[in-house]
Every structure is written in C-alpha cells, then in structure tokens.
Amino acid sequence: MTLPAHPGSVAPVSPLRAPSTTLPPEPLPAPLTPAGARRKLRAARRARKLYEREEVRRFTWRSRRRRNVWLGSLGIVAALVAFVLLGTFSPLMALRTIEVVGANRVPAEQIQSALDGQLGTPLPLVDFAEVKQELSAFTLIQSYVTESRPPNTLVVRIVEREPIGALVTASGFDLVDAAGVVIQSSAERPAGYATIDARAGVGSAGFRAATAVIAALPADIRSSLDTVTAATKDDVTLTLAGGARVVWGSAERSDFKAVVLAALIVTNPVGSVGEYDVSSPDSAVLR
Known part of the structure; x- marks a missing residue:
C-alpha cells in the first residue's frame, strides 16, 4: 500500500539505469577443409616464389652492375695498353x-x-x-x-771541350782543355793560345792551377799570354807577349787578381814595367 506523501516533502526518485546492450557473439571460424588447406598452401607457395624472384632479381642486378664496372675498367686498361704498344712498335x-x-x-x-x-x-x-x-x-x-x-x-x-792552352811535345804541340784532354795536335803552336809548362805533368796540382788562372783571365789579357808556368799549385807565373812577367802565386782569388792585373796594365802598360806581382792582390807590386 502506498502512503500518501507528506505535505511539503519530496518524493524519492529512483536512479536511472542504462539500457542493457548485448553484443552478438563473434562467428566461429569455418572449419578448415582439405580443399581450403590446399588453397592456402598454393597461395603460400606463390608468395614464396614471388619473394624468391624479387631476391634473385635484386641480387643479379647488383652482380650485373659490378660486372659492368669491371668490364669498363678492363676496357680502359686494354685501350691504354694498345695505345702504348701501338706508339712503341708502330712503324x-x-x-x-x-x-x-x-x-x-x-x-x-x-x-x-x-x-x-x-x-x-x-x-x-x-x-x-x-x-x-x-x-x-x-x-x-x-x-x-x-x-x-x-x-x-x-x-x-x-x-x-773548350781548349785552354798548348802543351809542348816531341812532335810539336797538343791543344788541351782544362782536364788535359788533347783536342788537336799540330807541328806548329796553335795561334791565340799560351803554352802551359806544368813540370809535374797533366793532371798535377800545378797543371790544374795553371788552367784555373787562364780561365779567370779576361779575353784581352788571355790573348796576349805567351806562357804559363806552374811547378806547384802555389807558384803560377805568367809571361805576357813583350816579355813582362806576372807573379800570380796560387789560383785562389784568381777572379780578383785578374781585375787587379787588368787595372795595373791600364795604368802601367806592358813594356813600361818588367813585372806585375798580384800574388797578394790587396797590395800589388810593380817592378
């Protein structure tokens, strides 16, 4: 029996309930039949063959690329070898x-x-x-x-070879270079060249000093040389055409000695003095 509501009171409200929903059950997989199993097996085989074909294609493409690179390199080398052989042996x-x-x-x-x-x-x-x-x-x-x-x-x-002077021989004169190599032999003295008197012979220290002095002389003085004597490397003596002597000493500082001698000849020409001593070029002496 329902009691009447009290005046001024609020009737209780019953809570709302969500409508219940029930999901349909998932269908069960169809049972695998022999025919279905064969279809799946064929599909798996086709997929496997496609995969293997792609792998073979990818591998053979790389192999072809490497082979083409090798063939190109070998072709370049062969072309270079052919070019060298053609250039070497060609008529x-x-x-x-x-x-x-x-x-x-x-x-x-x-x-x-x-x-x-x-x-x-x-x-x-x-x-x-x-x-x-x-x-x-x-x-x-x-x-x-x-x-x-x-x-x-x-x-x-x-x-x-450049001739430097003449050596007196039993048959005449030998024109030689600074190494003593005979350039020509003649019965007469070669014009324009001084005779070299190196008592120790060609190849001695005296001969080397004499040729070094001649090479250091300016052309005008060299052309007026008559003889060059050197018993040792420290006693080179020149004789100029006209009879004047030049005491040279060793071949050291020959370039400077040549300059000093040229200046002395300008101020004191050959014939006015009997001897020029430039063995100590810083204090040359006239006699």
Missing part, C-alpha cells in the same frame, strides 16, 4: 732523322754516321746505352743530352 714511330746541335770541331756528319745503327728503331726503344758508347769515342765531346722528338727524330745536343 710510324721509327727513327728516321738524327739531328746534331752544338757540334763545331766535331763534324755533325760523323756523329750521325756513328749513330745510324739506331735508324729504323721505334723511337721509345732507342738503345741509349749504345748511343753513349758511340759518342764516348769522340774525345772532343765533353757532354751531351738527347731529346726524343716524335714521331721520328732524335736530337743530340753536344757540348764540346
């Missing part, structure tokens, strides 16, 4: 001309004739050891350099 590079530069006392034709055994040889294969051996027979050649000028020219640049 177009065969030596046909030998050009000699700087030969005055030695006839250039003689040098060319001595080296004509190299003609026809490919320029890169010229036997320079044989060239050296052939040129060493020319005593007037002091040094030389060769220059290959493609396609078929060999240039030989010669530096000849």
Whole structure:
C-alpha cells in the first residue's frame, strides 16, 4: 500500500539505469577443409616464389652492375695498353732523322754516321746505352743530352771541350782543355793560345792551377799570354807577349787578381814595367 506523501516533502526518485546492450557473439571460424588447406598452401607457395624472384632479381642486378664496372675498367686498361704498344712498335714511330746541335770541331756528319745503327728503331726503344758508347769515342765531346722528338727524330745536343792552352811535345804541340784532354795536335803552336809548362805533368796540382788562372783571365789579357808556368799549385807565373812577367802565386782569388792585373796594365802598360806581382792582390807590386 502506498502512503500518501507528506505535505511539503519530496518524493524519492529512483536512479536511472542504462539500457542493457548485448553484443552478438563473434562467428566461429569455418572449419578448415582439405580443399581450403590446399588453397592456402598454393597461395603460400606463390608468395614464396614471388619473394624468391624479387631476391634473385635484386641480387643479379647488383652482380650485373659490378660486372659492368669491371668490364669498363678492363676496357680502359686494354685501350691504354694498345695505345702504348701501338706508339712503341708502330712503324710510324721509327727513327728516321738524327739531328746534331752544338757540334763545331766535331763534324755533325760523323756523329750521325756513328749513330745510324739506331735508324729504323721505334723511337721509345732507342738503345741509349749504345748511343753513349758511340759518342764516348769522340774525345772532343765533353757532354751531351738527347731529346726524343716524335714521331721520328732524335736530337743530340753536344757540348764540346773548350781548349785552354798548348802543351809542348816531341812532335810539336797538343791543344788541351782544362782536364788535359788533347783536342788537336799540330807541328806548329796553335795561334791565340799560351803554352802551359806544368813540370809535374797533366793532371798535377800545378797543371790544374795553371788552367784555373787562364780561365779567370779576361779575353784581352788571355790573348796576349805567351806562357804559363806552374811547378806547384802555389807558384803560377805568367809571361805576357813583350816579355813582362806576372807573379800570380796560387789560383785562389784568381777572379780578383785578374781585375787587379787588368787595372795595373791600364795604368802601367806592358813594356813600361818588367813585372806585375798580384800574388797578394790587396797590395800589388810593380817592378
């Protein structure tokens, strides 16, 4: 029985309830039949084959790339080898001309004739050891350099020995360079060259001192030299045309001594004095 509400009171409110919802149950997987199993197996095999095909394609692409790089490198090397072989052994590079530069006392034709055994040889294969051996027979050649000028020219640049004075011999005179190498022999004294009297012989300290002094003289004084005497390296004495003597001493400071001598000759010409002593160039003496 429901009691009447008291005047002024509020009737209690019953709480609201959410409507209940029930999710439908998930369907159970269909049972695997033999036919379904075979379909899944075929699909797995196809996926495996696709994967393997992609892996093979990726691997073979890298292999082809490496192979192409190797083939390209080998092709470049082969081309370079072919170019070198063609340039080395080609008849177009065969030596046909030998050009000699700087030969005055030695006839250039003689040098060319001595080296004509190299003609026809490919320029890169010229036997320079044989060239050296052939040129060493020319005593007037002091040094030389060769220059290959493609396609078929060999240039030989010669530096000849420079005569410095004459040595008196039993048969006449030998014109020699500073090393004592005979440049020419003659019965008469070579014009324009002083005679060298080195009592210890060619190659001695006296001979080396005498040639060093001659080389230091200016051209006008050298042309007026008559004799140079040097028993040792410290007693070089010059005799000028006209009879004046020059006491030189050792070959040390020869450049300065030459300047002092030239000045003395200007102020005291040859013939006005009998001796110029420049052995101590800072205090030269006239006699």
